[in-house]
Amino acid sequence: MTTLRSAALFLLAAIAEIGGAWxxxxxxxxxxxxxxxGAGIAALGAYGFVATFQPDPHFGRILAAYGGVFVAGSLVWGMVxxxxxxxxxxxxxxxCCLLGVTIIMYAPR
Incomplete structure (x- = not known):
């Protein structure tokens, strides 16, 4: 359940950040x-809050993994x-980026 919640938060963060920039x-x-x-600025602000709900306590890990989600999400946004x-x-x-996300976030520690 934690992995599913984390993945959903990454998706929500991607929509907020990519949508805000768009x-x-x-x-x-x-x-x-x-x-x-103004709507873009609000969406980018929302992205900042969404990331704080990730279950992992390490900011650097969350942001590094989100980078991979952002790359893939940006391409999907562009397509749609x-x-x-x-x-x-x-x-x-x-x-490759999504594989990196999986390793960074969900490898057993």
């Missing part, structure tokens, strides 16, 4: 306005929201 991008780069920027088409090296890199 909203700010839309607000500034795509000229969608201050509401997009921006119709980006990753190539095989993007996919391979993301899978």
């Amino acid at each position: 909203l700010i991008w839309q607000g500034l780069r795509e000229h969608r306005g201050v509401l997009f920027i 929201v921006d119709k980006f088409h990753p190539d095989r090296f993007d996919v391979l890199g993301a899978l």
